[in-house]
Amino acid sequence: MSAYTPGTLDRDKLFAARLHAVRVRPYLASALFALYVVESRRVPTMGVDRYWRCYVSPAFVDRTPVEDLAGVWVHEVSHLLRDHHSRSDRFARRHGLIDPAERLRMNIAADCEINDDIFGAGLARPDGAVTPESLGLPDGELMEDYLRQFRLGPHTQDIAWLDCGSGADGSHREWELGPDHANGLSKQERDAVRFRVAQGIIGRPGDTPEGWKRWAEEVFHPPQPWRNLLGAAIRSAVCSAGAGEDYRYGRPARRSAGVPGVVLASLRRTPPRVAVLIDTSGSVSDTELGSALLEMAAIVRAVGGRRDLVTVVSCDAAARIVHPLCRAEGIPLLGGGGTDLRTGITKALRTQPGPDALVILTDGQTPWPTRRPPCRTVVGLFRRQCTTSWRESDPDYTPDPPPAWARVVDIG
Known part of the structure; x- marks a missing residue:
């Protein structure tokens, strides 16, 4: 072992701590060894940037036991694996947060997401580690959830020193090297590290904390933003050219001035109307029916919050009565038999006034019309675990x- 000189970074001690972290959290090994260490006397303790460089204070390493340093290693790499820098940037843009103090709040919230379940089982909790319990917050939530639940104040004064670097909150520090410097990981390399860690967790979950299991599942199967997709599809349908447009005499066309004695109708746009067809056949579960009712929120937002512009038809093999959404709490979802949504589509199109868009929420086990409806059509398809379906008389039916x-749009 090389001699240690006070004031210089004791890399032997630092790397011994990393090795201890790998022994107790083997699924993080590829991430821990991917970090590039940068000695810095300007960083308070240890911090990371978004390019997977780890900045380390020699004085901090000197005064911190190896077991505690192992916990700091795991904590810092957790910020990068969970993409806290990008998530903080998105949250700041969405909520218009430009105050530097808000970045401290994001760092604290990110720490709460990490620290509620990573310590123990051989990994010591470093002194001063911020936990949800210390702020009176519940465990097991995400950074974005914690950001909505607390503000800076007297109860956070003791952690004002906290600085895990831009890897935790997205804000560049003066002591960081920046994107153009060497020894940083590219986006493809960062994604590859995350994938390898997730693969290790899913392959041998063991006693991995629930927060890490949830993270690994999302890395392998990123959640499709189907609510946004559904809302966007409906908005596209109701706002397209021709939707809700008709010639009316309520306000004469300006061209009438050029034709004395003749009143010309003008093309006016009326609020678009949406018909929603809900599949209530026996193959649709109660959970999916409940999800269908919840999706009404996305549909209502697409028409500017006007529930009176939305009508609902429930259908299995026969279409039921059309219900206005303004009485959503009383809409009966009747059915339970076979599936033929063609009758429901016909009934929905015959409502007066006719719909500008048709939304069908179904599991897909239905015959479809051979002719295209006269209005834009959006199908919300309940996602299933298997790609094939069943029919009592034909088990091979697809x-x-x-x-x-x-x-x-696939509905999760």
Whole structure:
């Protein structure tokens, strides 16, 4: 072992702590060894930037036991694996946060997300580690959730020193090297590290904390923003050219001035109307029916909050009564039999005034019309674990996919 000189970084001690972290958290090994160490006397303790450089204070390493340093290693690499820098940037843009103090609040919230379950089982909790319990917050939530639940104040004064670097809150520090300097990981390399860690967790979950299991599942199967997709598809349908447009005499066309004695109708846009067809056949679960009702929120937002512009039809093999959404709490979802949504589509299109967009929420086990409806059509398809379906008389039955003229959104 090389001799240690006070004032210089004791790399032997630092790397011994990393090795201890790998022994007790083997699924983080590839991430821990991917960090590039940068000695810095300007960083308070240890911090990371978004390019996977780890800045280390020699004085901090000198005064901190190896077991505690192992916990700091795991804490800092957790910020990078959970993409806290990008998530903080998105949160700041969405809420218009430009005050530097807000970045401290994001660092604290990110620490709460990490520290509620990573310590113990051979990994010591470093002194001063911020936990949700210390702020009176519940465990097991995400950084964004914690940001909505607390503000800076007297109860956070003792942690004002906290600085895990831009890797925790997205704000560049003066002591960081920046994107153009060497020894940083590219985006592809960072994604590869995350994938390897997630692969290790899913392959051998063991006693991995629930927070890490949830993270690994999302890395392998990133959640599709289907609510946003559904809302966007409906907005596109109701705002498209021709939707809700008709010629009316309520306000004469300006061209009438050029035709004396003749009143010309003008093209006016009326609020778009949406018909929602809900599949209530026996193959649709109660959970999916409940999800269908919840999706009404995205539909209502797409028409500017006007629930009176939305009508609902429940259908299995026969269409039920059309209900206005303004009485959503009283809409009966009747059915339970076989599936043929063609009757429901016909009934929905016959409502007066006719819909400008048709939304169909179904599991897809239905025959589809051969002709395209006269309005834009969006199909919300309940996602299933398997790609094949069933029919009592034919176990090998596979339903036809929605037709090409419909915009399809998978509902998780």
